[in-house]
Amino acid sequence: AAARAAGYPGIVLQPEGCPRIDYERTLAAFAEDGFEMYAVPERAGTTPGTPHVLVAIPAYNAAGSIATVVSEAAEFANEVLVVDDGSRDATADRARAAGATVVVHPRNRGYGGALKTIFEVAHQKGAAHVVTIDADGQHDAGDIPRLVATQDDSGAGVVIASRYGTGTEMPFVRSIGLGVINLLTNVSMGRFRSRRRVRDTQSGFRAYTADAVETLVEADDIGDGMWASTDILYATSDAGFEFHEIGTTIRYDVENGSTEGAATHGFGLVHNIAGFFQRSHPILLVGVPGLMTLLIGSLLTAWAFQGTPSTPVVVVGTMAMALGVVMLTLSVLLHVLNTHPVFRQRSDR
Structure with missing residues (x-):
């Protein structure tokens, strides 16, 4: 408001811990996004062919949204990777046309299977930060710089974009189910104190350090289903990595949402958590x-x-x-x- 009152055309925010700003890309993004935006970091000093920030997108039958998601993510990344998990539509072709590096699974392996491929490819490329984002457009790619800056500043192995505390309007039934899953997941990890609790255990919008990615590549207990998000938390928590969360807004009105029903997803998560309890806390x-x-x-x-x-x-x-x-x-x-x-x-x- 003060900037508007003073007659300035807009404001660019440089988050704490943000690397040098790429002013050309920042101004281009500013002209497109409007009055206020986060600065786009400059990725100087990385080894040629080694991305500083790799944005990775697991995708399945997402031809209707993947090009837009890739284009938006590319504004804040050195490279965008799409893992097409055996789609029956033009997801892979449209992702390539939008400028993404594409890996195609010959058959559908599931959300966790796509994530495991992402971690393997990211590890091979030596990316300093790997940011996963959904292919349906429900995540705000503009939060990618904040995830990376928060990771640099906090040193957390995993930074999670949480839908809580940001005004995200969540369907009532989903909010109840997600609350139960969050509670069970935190209890199973022994995170009882509020300051150690992970508020959004099922967010697919996360940033991982290279060390965390290496741990996940070596982990042998990450499943192929939607519950892989929980398996990843277990693996990184057991390895001693810290978690940090930032607020984000998630859209639930996207056309190409999750292909798995809420009941099936919830049952799979509870079954997975019970299995972890059996292995770790019999x-x-x-x-x-x-x-x-x-x-x-x-x-x-x-x-x-x-x-x-x-x-x-x-x-x-x-x-x-x-x-x-x-x-x-x-x-x-x-x-x-x-x-x-x-x-x-x-x-x-």
Whole structure:
């Protein structure tokens, strides 16, 4: 408002930690975007052929939107990579025409499969920052410089563009489901404190450092489905990388949205989180409920014998006690299988 009142034609914002500004591209973007925009960083000093910022887009049947997304992302990147995950339309051709480097999967491998290819290619290219963005146009490419600048400034291995706290209007059912998934994911990672919590665990708009990308290339437990976003958080968290989040606005009115239903997506995520719990916290997932079942069974049986024994209550109590013992034993066995060096070495072969 002060700039407008003073008669200036506009304002260019240089985020904290932003590299040298590419003024030519910044002015060109400014002329297109309007009164206010973030500066476009200059990528001087990188090895020829090595992108400083690689924007990567997993795409499946996105011919209607991919050219626009590539063009917008190219304003803030040294190179745009599109992984066409076995599309049946002209996604690959339109991405190439828009100037992207394109890798095509001969068959559909899923969102996680496309991301794994992205990390492999990015690692080969030696990109300093890899920014993933969706192909349907729901993400604001103008936030790419802020993601990169925040990563440079904070040193976080993963910077996430979060839809929370920015006025994003989320469908009610989706907001409830996403809230549950966020809670379960943070609990499974042991992130209970608010300052360590990841607010948007399912955002596909993220920036990764070269070290984080290398870790993800070497990870062998990232699935091919939509739940790969959670697997990536698990892998980077286990490797000791820090997370940081910035606010962004996500559009839900795009024409070419996700091809997977919300119910299917949600079930896959919950199943994936439960699997992670089983591998990493079997005592918590199985042992604690087993102990509670054993205690309830013991209390029922003791109560049944206070007066005249009640056969149904005794049977229920005995069965609960037996089930509790089985669950406790199973949790201990799973814990041993997951942590003992002998079994870990066998599983790594």
